[in-house]
Amino acid sequence: MSSLFPALTGGRPDRPALRFGDRSLTYGELAAATGALAGRIGGAARVAVWATPTLETAVAVVAALEAGVAAVPLNPKSGEKELGHILSDSAPTLVLAAPGDELPPPLRDLARVDVVPQTTEGGAFLDTGGVSAESPALVVYTSGTTGPPKGAVIPRRAVASTLDALADAWQWTGEDVLVHGLPLFHVHGLVLGTLGPLRRGGSVRHLGRFSTEGVARELNAGATMLFGVPTMYHRIAQALPEDPELAKALAGARLLVSGSAALPVHDHERITAATGRRVIERYGMTETLMNTSVRADGEPRAGTVGVPLPGVELRLVEEDGTPITSYDGETVGEIQVRGTNLFTEYLNRPDATAAAFTPDGWFRTGDMAVRDPDGYVRIVGRKATDLIKSGGYKIGAGEIENALLEHPGVREAAVTGEPDADLGERIVAWIVPTDPQSPPQADELADHVAGRLAPHKRPRVVHYLDALPRNDMGKIMKRALHA
Incomplete structure (x- = not known):
């Protein structure tokens, strides 16, 4: 399979790729750093990545993907018991971390490779021609609300198809500059927020830690898109009445996207009233990456997550599995999806993998929703708790x-x-x-x-x-x- 990031070897090496605080890399510098690191880790089956919100994490994950090696992002806030479970389950041969990062005891038995973002080595990229679209790109562990976290094996095919579908839905191009302050150990911050701009050939500006001041500064300095979770947009909504620079920044953004949970309608309304801009929502999960979104050229309707993305089939079903055919905005059913965006399996859990799919290949999301007459999806909660x-x-x-x-x-x-x-x-x-x-x-x-x-x-x-x-x-x- 070809590189997930064609811009790394494209013709614009001086274009900004990543910026974390006052540290940054151009595409040429990123290519050199990830090429050198890929050469050191090539041949490994899986590598763990100590996923702090830093330049090193982005370099480590891109290098693993360029080497055709599956990356296992680790939440630095995880306790030792959870980390021990993830390491024994995924069995990485190496851990990639920033120089100077102190790693907890479960990681100290692993061989460590320090990630050096600035390098003059200019490592050559490995030939990923033997890496297939079905090869694992990431193993991302779920939250484990009903037991130990399960490792969702996400193939390269799913990463590429989701990011390309979002490019279609959001009119996302290499000219876009994305701002976010999300953690990098999960799909939203890592796949959408970091790998997404790099696949397009655009730029990422990571705030390190979210703040409304950081959002205003970056959007007023040429950034075009903002990704956040509802807590962030709630803080933005609260700050807007007293912060004209923030209102100006949001008003000038091309796209404001919220995800990972539902954004309350009253926060939608407060942001729109203050800025004239609407936040759009999308819907996904670890196992499926992205399923639906409000489109950039569609109606930004508060309280909905839009329509299925290109390549994604979505249906609602009754408790007995009968498909719901009426789009009446009232009939509640469980969301099931299938498409190229889906994960391959839960690592070492054939029982859980089998239970997650219907006999005809639909993934049971566990999310409950209604569909409006025009196909827009409104999520009303989780099957287990909502x-x-x-x-x-x-x-x-x-x-x-x-x-x-x-x-x-x-x-x-x-x-x-x-x-x-x-x-x-x-x-x-x-x-x-x-x-x-x-x-x-x-x-x-x-x-x-x-x-x-x-x-x-x-x-x-x-x-x-x-x-x-x-x-x-x-x-x-x-x-x-x-x-």
Whole structure:
């Protein structure tokens, strides 16, 4: 298979490729650094990458891909038990890290290769002609909410097809300059945010650590795109009224993209009101990379994740697997997908791999959604935690959360179900009030939801919290609420 990054050997070696803080590489410098490193690691089956938000991580992963070697990105915040599981499961022969990085005990038995971004060696790229489209590019470990993390084996074919489909949907070119401050051990920050611009021949400016000041600075200095998660856009929405430079920066961006969780409608509206620009959302997961997106030339409709990307088939199914054929915006079903964007397997887990697919090859995402008449997909939650069966209705927690967030007294909201002798399940709201000294009353919130959605979707129980438990990506950990 040819290189995933044709610009590395293209005709614009002086074009900026990567910038992390005040450190940067042109395409020529990146080609030299990754070529030299690829020569050192070529022949390995898998290499671990200590995935700090640095230039070294980007160089390490690109070098592995150029060498035809599968990279296993490691979250530097992982505990020793989780790291030990990942290392024993994936069995990398090397760990790639920045010089001076202190690695925890589980990694100290591995041979270490320090990644040096600036090099004068000018290493020649290996011939990847023997590397097939189905060869593993990455092994990315899932969050492990129901047991030890599973390693999703992502082939080169999936990386290429997803990034090319997004280029079509977002009109993404080599002239784009992307800003983000996302971690580099998962699909959003690494594949979309780092490998995506490099495949196009464009530039990445990584903030190191997200800040609204950093976003304003980079967008006002010629960057064209911003990738973020809802927590980031929430902070942006809060800062906009007092920050004209931030409003100017967002107004001038070509594309604002949110992902990894649903962006509340009220944050969409606040950003649009202040900047005239709309944030678009996309939907994907580790095992599938990207499935859908609002298109750059489509309607940027808040609360939806758009339409299936080129090359992706998507269907909704009932609990018994029967496909839902009506696009009525109301009928809730599980999303199933198939296409060239899918992973190959869970490493060393044939049982879990088999269970993840239907007999006819559709991947069971576990996400619940409805489809509008024009095909737009609206996700209403996870099957395991966000589908509430109450009074004979199937209700998605996500739409109730959005309704609650429209109440001025609610700063954060999560919705779950709990057993109820009469209803089967009752709807429970977990609220972080805007003013902890004067929180909105439970009856007021129930009426608010009933008036916006339907009476059977109102919360029956309300809990008040100082903060919602979230993971590194800003996703609410609902199992922790009930715990």
